[in-house]
Amino acid sequence: MGTLSRYGVEIVATSLLHTGAGFPWATFLINLSGSFFLGWILARVETGGGAVEWLRCFAGIGFCGAFTTFSTMNLQMVEMMHSDSSALALVYFVASFVCGIALVWAGARLGVEKQVARP
DSSP: HHHHHHHHHHHHHHHTTTSSSSOOOOHHHHHEEEEEEEHHHHHHHHHTSSOOOHHHIIIIIIIIIOOOOOHHHHHHHHHHHHHHHHHHHHHHHHHHHHHHHHHHHHHHHHHHHHHTOOO
């Protein structure tokens, strides 16, 4: 399911953003949305919001693991460096990790806040 979702998002993002050579927006958006979802689902499981351990494995490891792609991100950075776009590769690297960590944190905060708000 994660792989099929990734493929669908990549097709839509590529067609909407009209990406050619340059910044790999589709992979960037996929990895960031996966980071947010992973933070959210793990916070829900950890705080016991009715989520069970199998959901952590299914959604976190299975879905997010198949949806996001660290290896493609690394390949794209190497391709950028080989095409004399080292500065863009560095921006992609920093933005991916900084934004990814921020979105895991934001997702986790949202997942925890939803638990606290329950009656």
